[in-house]
Amino acid sequence: MRLSKALIPTLKETPSEAQIASHRLMLRAGLIRQMASGIYAWLPAGLRVLTKIAQIVREEQDRIGAQEVLMPTIQSADLWRESGRYEAYGKEMLRITDRHDRELLYGPTNEEMITAIVRDNIKSYRDLPQMPYHIQWKFRDEVRPRFGVLRGREFLMKDGYSFDLDFDGALRTYKSIMLAYMRTFQRIGITAIPMRADTGAIGGDLSHEFHILAPTGESGVFFDAAFETGDALGATDIDSFYEQMTTTYAATDEKHDERVWAQIPPERKREGRGIEVGQIFYFGTKYSKAMNFAVTGADGQKFYPEMGSYGIGVSRLVGAIIEARHDEAGIIWPQAIAPWRAAILNLRQGDETTDALCEQLYAALGSDALYDDREERAGAKFAEADLMGLPWQLIVGPKGAAKGVVELKHRATGERFELPVDEALAKVRA
Numbered sequence: 526m527r528l529s530k531a532l533i534p535t536l537k538e539t540p541s542e543a544q545i546a547s548h549r550l551m552l553r554a555g556l557i558r559q560m561a562s563g564i565y566a567w568l569p570a571g572l573r574v575l576t577k578i579a580q581i582v583r584e585e586q587d588r589i590g591a592q593e594v595l596m597p598t599i600q601s602a603d604l605w606r607e608s609g610r611y612e613a614y615g616k617e618m619l620r621i622t623d624r625h626d627r628e629l630l631y632g633p634t635n636e637e638m639i640t641a642i643v644r645d646n647i648k649s650y651r652d653l654p655q656m657p658y659h660i661q662w663k664f665r666d667e668v669r670p671r672f673g674v675l676r677g678r679e680f681l682m683k684d685g686y687s688f689d690l691d692f693d694g695a696l697r698t699y700k701s702i703m704l705a706y707m708r709t710f711q712r713i714g715i716t717a718i719p720m721r722a723d724t725g726a727i728g729g730d731l732s733h734e735f736h737i738l739a740p741t742g743e744s745g746v747f748f749d750a751a752f753e754t755g756d757a758l759g760a761t762d763i764d765s766f767y768e769q770m771t772t773t774y775a776a777t778d779e780k781h782d783e784r785v786w787a788q789i790p791p792e793r794k795r796e797g798r799g800i801e802v803g804q805i806f807y808f809g810t811k812y813s814k815a816m817n818f819a820v821t822g823a824d825g826q827k828f829y830p831e832m833g834s835y836g837i838g839v840s841r842l843v844g845a846i847i848e849a850r851h852d853e854a855g856i857i858w859p860q861a862i863a864p865w866r867a868a869i870l871n872l873r874q875g876d877e878t879t880d881a882l883c884e885q886l887y888a889a890l891g892s893d894a895l896y897d898d899r900e901e902r903a904g905a906k907f908a909e910a911d912l913m914g915l916p917w918q919l920i921v922g923p924k925g926a927a928k929g930v931v932e933l934k935h936r937a938t939g940e941r942f943e944l945p946v947d948e949a950l951a952k953v954r955a
């Protein structure tokens with residue numbers, strides 16, 4: 526994309542409404558704009574990040590055999606009366622009445638809807654297990670929307686659901702979801718730690734939250750240094766992976782146990798703050814019973830499938846990643862989800878040789894590059910490139926251009942290389 530034509534409205538000033546780094550940087554880098562309290566429009570650079578995160582989430586769900594569906598954002602109140610949650614959910618639910626006085630709501634989550642869909646279409650044990658998921662906007666009328674997309678009212682979530690024959694099957698599913706989540710976060714380029722959690726409004730027996738470490742996180746977290754390495758992902762089988770994940774100490778302040786903590790060697794203790802980016806639940810037959818979803822078993826008897834639900838905050842992740850990866854100058858995107866791989870900075874717009882070299886780089890990188898072709902001072906271009914945080918900057922001035930040389934800057938480390946065009950391109954593509 527050419528920056529001169531792009532809808533990337535960067536800001537020099539710090540917006541006064543933004544209290545934390547990710548919110549400030551998302552506004553300043555032109556990723557989002559607030560349309561109403563807790564409701565955001567995603568502009569081109571922001572949408573590219575959101576889409577890349579969603580794609581990694583999708584690929585890792587598909588890899589464990591989950592199937593993508595797309596359920597609507599608007600749901601009928603009657604569906605929620607079946608589970609008893611229509612009254613119980615309270616003020617966070619946005620309730621709507623249509624022109625025929627039918628009660629609707631903007632979905633905060635989809636346990637009821639997916640249970641109804643599977644119930645009405647799956648009748649036999651032979652068709653289980655099922656693991657549908659979707660990536661869809663949710664609405665929760667949060668009392669205090671804040672910190673930009675970290676706590677919005679409308680937000681994008683991957684929510685998945687599972688229906689198994691029995692407890693053993695449900696536990697196997699739960700473990701495979703945990704593995705998929707850890708792979709997802711690793712591919713995105715961040716460290717997330719699963720922590721034993723309370724089950725809250727969803728209800729049920731077993732739950733883990735996944736937290737990204739950041740000083741502005743809402744939860745205090747305590748964990749074993751073993752999580753810093755990501756080694757458990759190399760486990761040979763799912764059971765030993767799950768064993769490692771769940772026996773190594775990690776807890777939010779709500780679940781923290783001082784007695785157990787005291788037994789961990791001091792050099793392995795880590796304390797900090799975490800942002801919840803995902804949560805998974807096993808809740809047995811809570812919804813299948815309440816919504817009368819029974820299937821016929823091998824013995825001809827009816828039974829209620831064992832269920833779980835699994836969420837990832839896709840839009841929250843954008844803010845959480847920035848909280849974990851930024852400096853004074855701006856965002857530092859992990860390569861896998863950066864809106865573009867490289868920025869091309871033309872330091873002498875209008876100079877024939879410089880323009881030609883920039884066009885050559887732009888043609889070679891195609892949709893992976895953001896080309897700063899504006900009539901701007903070099904200083905302003907450097908500052909905006911650092912603010913936007915693309916992994917690489919290809920800096921082209923008239924002197925280098927005359928020799929076919931560009932300066933390549935790595936945003937995360939600040940390293941700089943003077944390289945012939947081909948070598949610079951190879952490094953960016955690597």
Ligand code: ATP
Nearest residue numbers: 674675676677680682801802803804836837838841
């Ligand atoms: P929180 O405790 O932060 O309010 P939650 O536990 O109510 O979240 P879940 O029902 O577990 O949320 O939803 C799954 C995921 O959706 C969360 O882990 C989080 O990443 C994301 N999420 C929940 N509420 C919001 C929100 N208001 N804005 C952005 N993302 C959200």
Ligand code: MG
Nearest residue numbers: 734801803804
């Ligand atoms: Mg949660």
